[in-house]
Amino acid sequence: MAAGSVQLVLVCAPALSADQVNTVDQQVCPAVGGQSFHLQQQQAYVLAPESAGYMDSIAQPFDYTAAAGFWGLAFTTIITLWLVSHGSGAIVNFLRRS
Structure with a gap:
């Protein structure tokens, strides 16, 4: 669906x-x-009234607080996965040597 149309103004x-x-x-x-x-x-791209809500939602400023939350969750998940795999590798190496 187009957000508007080209019109002469x-x-x-x-x-x-x-x-x-x-x-x-x-x-x-x-x-x-x-x-x-x-x-x-002049030729201009005129937005349709029904697409105003969508355009307003994407024109909002960047939310650094939400981005920091997502980044923190992703970083914590990666570190946790690395620690679990490192511990699992240590256990496997211990069992292999014994």
Whole structure:
């Protein structure tokens, strides 16, 4: 399922000179601080409203506390497995020598 679609949108782009601006541009994009704007068509990827929850969930900041918990569990598991196998190897070597 697509999260959105490609659509044409209108944006107010800064005008390089005042002669580029017509009356429609002035009505839709009013001048701010002496800078005039004109309407410009641009292709954009617009998100669908039903995918907003998914996008918000993946845009969350990285949770270092949860990552530290997972890393600690994995590290403890590896060390425990190594100690068990090392002890088992010592017992097998002891039985082999006797």
